[in-house]
Amino acid sequence: MDCIDIYKQPAFNHPALRNHIIQIAPSSVMTMKPEAAITKEKCSMIHTHQLWRKNGSCPIGTIPVRRNCQTDVLDCNLAAKYGRKNRPSIQYELKTSNYLQANHAFAIMMTEGFNYHGAKADIKVWNPYVEHDDEYSTSRIILENGAYNNYECVESGWMVNPSVYGDRETRIYAYWTVDGSSTTGCFDLMCPGFVQTSNEIALGGVIKSIPVPGGLPWIMTLHIVRDPISKNWWLRYQGNISIGYWPAELFKALRSTVEVIQWGGEIYSTRLGHPGHTKTEMGSGDLPLVIQPNSTGWFKRMRIQENSMDLKQPESAYTYSDDHRCYPIYLRKDQYAEPEFYYGGPGKDWHSLLCAY
Template sequence: MVIMLGATVTLIRCGVLVEGKLFSKQKILEAERQLNQLRRPAVKTIQSEDGDIIDCIDIYKQPAFDHPALRNHTIQMAPTYDTTKETKTMKKMDRWKKRNEEQSPITVKQTWHKSGSCPQGTIPKAILFTEGYRYNGAKGDIKVYNPSVELDDEYSTSQVCLINGAYYDFESVESGWAVNPSVYGDRQTRFFVYWTVDGSQKTGCFDLTCPGFVQTSHEIALGAAIHPISVPHGLPYQIIVYIYKDPVTSNWWVQYGERINIGYWPPELFVLLSYHATSVEWGGEVYSSRVGTTPHTRTDMGSGHFAESSVWGTSGVIKRIRVHENSPGLKFPDIVNTLMDEFNCYDVKYLSDYVEDPEFYYGGPGRNYMCP
């Protein structure tokens, strides 16, 4: 279990904006509070053909009983008044009813019933989401480097990350490469997976160092060293990472190299991510207690070179940025924003003009004459 206390640097994010509007933090937090109220351990979950998710929750665990006044409430399973009982007045109306039967409106049903039903002793609860915020996968080609990590309790990573939750208290699943002495005991570049349920405040787990990630592949070892490694002005070497949600089981799978499915995070580990991600991030991350302080850490991001999109390719780069939204298949994201902390220490370039497929460059040396 890794606890992250310092600041991190994340460079590119997609999925933050919808129709050109930026939601305030207050609105996001309120929406998440309401979603948390809706989400209860489900006896059964039904995926409706119209996109709704119906949770069948224990009737005694429904939100009503969170109210203090209903703590000792006894459920009335049926009304005392029988509304189906015929009356004389109704009998008199039968003849009129038959004459007008053809003009009577047809009673409609709910779409989710086509996909299943909730068992006795449960109630159906619809979990609704805003269109445009459902990400079920993300992919990227990440150039592999061996950045210098100054101290043993610091690390540098480059990864693909899917997120759901508030800015300081989010759930995420991530995969890419890392130089992390405190976890791996050396400064080699290694392939990793990582997950957290609280923005890495108290939780955060690399590879198989704690219960959670279920490995299925016999070909890829989590935490194993990567070879060969790119060097500035040298041959480029990359890993291809794809994290995606299984539409039937809701497991979050990690795929390596476009063919090897390594394993998955079960949805039971999460609350928000058990449904989908609301944002995707690609980029570099440096962890150090000396981020944002003087003297600043000398730990590199990417190759240790500032973002450079020239033909020499000296900096970190992620290409073929793709997301999996509601519809099947991968696509380039509609909206992409760059996000950078401490631009004098690390920087980012997003190249979208005059190229067939947009590319993302990032990196930096940490402490330098502009970043003391």
């Protein structure tokens, strides 16, 4: 990690941000209601650690930036595409979402509307097996608007992505695009766009769990919310850390609202859906069994924000898996408790009876 001046970060090389005035913190009107905050007791049980912090932290006025080796760029097919998702060929359109894509497998819960201004969730963190270097496994929140083949989106979560990071460690990441990953957007700070404000959290940094006696499993809490004054999209971590934001100047449709919110897992592989199916895991690699769901990937406390700053459960949401034999889903509903979304699987494996490619 390098500590660089906050005013000299890569974001300001973007043509739309040449005259951008950095917003150091979210507007005061974004003060979260009690439901959105994590209590002190909860914080002690939801704790992750970035390995680079073992050697200290960046001084105030600077931000941590992951150093990209020259070989990272040279290993890519084209340097111009470094850090960007592979643009898939669309198989067919379903409503306004960007899924149903070739070489992608989704296991998601989603909601659609016209007045969304934020989303939040607790996400179980794992280190799934990724079979090939050109594949990745991620669990994330996506906020999206626009045509299915030319959408704008911001997203964040955790991922294992050897082609981007050069290893199979679990890392926190952020991503954006304004044209369905055709020519714009990238992970983390690998291209101009995302403005980082935190000197504590490094996007693309390896995350590990810190054992807490009697605590919950390894959990990440993420909140993406639009600042009602600046219109910037803020990324908040573990309830009270503002990592930074995607500036409003980057977008057109997302300047005003979000139409689609997704929570769930995604696999990228050219070996999906046919003989020779990848063994890359989603979530923990375990199937979401009704009798033991907590051993798999999950999202809990899913929340949306509309015109107010109040966080609430989505009134209408549905689940979807386009590779349900390999990466099934399970939505647990109870009249006395809020919904919990479980997902994932081992891909093609000897003990997976569902994935029979």
